[in-house]
Amino acid sequence: MDKSSPFSAWCITPARALASRTWREAFLQDTQAHDRQELHEVLAAHGIKQDYSMLDLSRTEPVLQGWGSDRPIFERLLTEFRPKILAEVGTWRGASVLHMHAVAQRLELDTVFICIDTWCGSAEQWTEPEPRPHMRLEGGFPTLYREFIANVIAHNAVRDIYPLPISSSAGARTLARLGVTADLIYLDAAHDEEEVSLDLKLYWPLIQNDGAMFGHDYDWPEVKAAVDVYFGRTNIDLEESYWIARRSQVRPR
Numbered sequence: 001m002d003k004s005s006p007f008s009a010w011c012i013t014p015a016r017a018l019a020s021r022t023w024r025e026a027f028l029q030d031t032q033a034h035d036r037q038e039l040h041e042v043l044a045a046h047g048i049k050q051d052y053s054m055l056d057l058s059r060t061e062p063v064l065q066g067w068g069s070d071r072p073i074f075e076r077l078l079t080e081f082r083p084k085i086l087a088e089v090g091t092w093r094g095a096s097v098l099h100m101h102a103v104a105q106r107l108e109l110d111t112v113f114i115c116i117d118t119w120c121g122s123a124e125q126w127t128e129p130e131p132r133p134h135m136r137l138e139g140g141f142p143t144l145y146r147e148f149i150a151n152v153i154a155h156n157a158v159r160d161i162y163p164l165p166i167s168s169s170a171g172a173r174t175l176a177r178l179g180v181t182a183d184l185i186y187l188d189a190a191h192d193e194e195e196v197s198l199d200l201k202l203y204w205p206l207i208q209n210d211g212a213m214f215g216h217d218y219d220w221p222e223v224k225a226a227v228d229v230y231f232g233r234t235n236i237d238l239e240e241s242y243w244i245a246r247r248s249q250v251r252p253r
């Protein structure tokens with residue numbers, strides 16, 4: 001591995017590299033993808049395409065279902081930041097990203113969305129009575145990814161959405177390795193303190209200087225604890241059960 005690249009710095013001493021202003025500046029200078037065309041080129045060069053012709057969707061119904069996926073905050077933040085690249089970490093069946101996609105179209109933004117999810121569910125979705133049936137296990141495996149893609153196709157959003165079926169931490173490292181930064185990152189993946197803390201640490205450096213990160217379920221004690229520790233309570237704004245951290249206003253401690 002090239003020891004001079006930002007990613008190698010991340011690999012060697014993750015915590016110190018992420019905390020390092022020098023590292024972040026080096027990473028941002030080295031980024032290759034800030035808009036649709038650049039993102040398309042870098043992803044295509046790594047074999048990541050929006051071609052679902054090999055996916056058997058013949059038994060898959062496009063059913064949208066989520067939690068608070070169309071609240072006013074999405075339109076407010078898209079209006080404020082007018083993102084070229086928006087990364088969503090935790091997509092499920094696509095209700096929130098497809099809502100943001102519809103808002104972006106209405107606002108005539110040229111936003112391209114990256115969706116990072118294992119499409120395998122989180123611990124509470126495997127164990128709690130309300131979400132568990134939505135996993136619709138087939139042969140022991142959730143059918144979420146196929147339902148998500150069926151929804152993306154049904155909403156005519158294929159060109160505007162790139163799925164990365166990968167863990168959130170591997171997703172952040174993939175974006176860093178490919179030199180992708182985002183104007184907005186929406187965190188709605190795992191909800192336990194350790195994983196949320198790691199997501200905050202890995203995704204915060206991937207936000208453009210004038211961008212922001214926001215997330216759902218601040219009313220979950222573990223999410224709240226991770227967000228408060230990472231940003232400091234006074235550095236975030238709250239709206240309903242969402243938290244928002246604007247890069248221009250926050251310096252992680």
Ligand SMILES: C[S@@+](CC[C@H](N)C(=O)[O-])C[C@H]1O[C@@H](n2cnc3c(N)ncnc32)[C@H](O)[C@@H]1O
Pocket residue numbers: 065066067068069089090091092093094095096097116117118119120121122144166167168169188189190191195
């Ligand atoms: C609450 S759902 C997302 C809901 C979606 N944002 C919406 O509003 O419709 C959480 C999603 O995060 C994914 N997830 C949980 N932990 C993850 C992790 N560590 N890496 C990647 N995806 C994860 C799950 O597979 C699930 O699809």
